[in-house]
Amino acid sequence: MKSYIAVLLSSLIISAPAQAISVKVFTDKAEWTKALKNIIAxxxxxDGTFIKGLSIxxxxxxxxxxxxxxxxxxxxxxDRLTEKHSTSINYTSKLLGIGGDFDLSLNEPGMGIKLVLSGDTFSHFLVPKEINKYATGGFFGLVSDTAFTSLKLMAGTQGTAFVNGEQYSLDNLSLATATAPIPEPETYALMGMGLIGLLAARRRKTQ
Structure with a gap:
């Protein structure tokens, strides 16, 4: 019986789903807001202070x-992003969405802005779409199916050289918090252990 439980537990842990991240990009704030069912800050x-929990x-x-x-x-x-300079927007609560009004027309067209997400369960996810180097203050936002706590802004890949980097302004930053924790693979394993324990107890009781 013990060996049977061990084999079953091992297979459960191995088959715990690996976390795959899916991100959708929006250039319309109304559509971005509609895609979320979370508290938006x-x-x-x-002024010179940020909302509670936000740091840049x-x-x-x-x-x-x-x-x-x-x-x-x-x-x-x-801000200005270059080959070696980046800026991170961090929030103490888990997020599923972030967006804002980006103007990249402060100087000559540069590199665009590359975005990288990170969180408690992953350290690096490159958003598949960059902010366009010709953006003039319109909205750019994203929604993730995996909670994150940080968004890093880096010089993008839309230019041929990091001569000027990318100068930009950001206004009306919006943050959508996650409403519920997302189960980790370890959580599935613990659930399985509890289920196996109940089955073993039931088996002993019927013998």
């Missing part, structure tokens, strides 16, 4: 380089 960058961090791949920083001016976040 907003940051309009009207500028970073560089060169540890000795502290030159990269964004500014909040005129009710917008203004």
């Amino acid at each position: 907003g940051e309009d960058f009207a 961090k500028a970073s560089s791949t060169d540890p000795s380089d502290f030159s990269h920083s964004y500014t909040v001016t005129g009710g917008k976040l203004v």
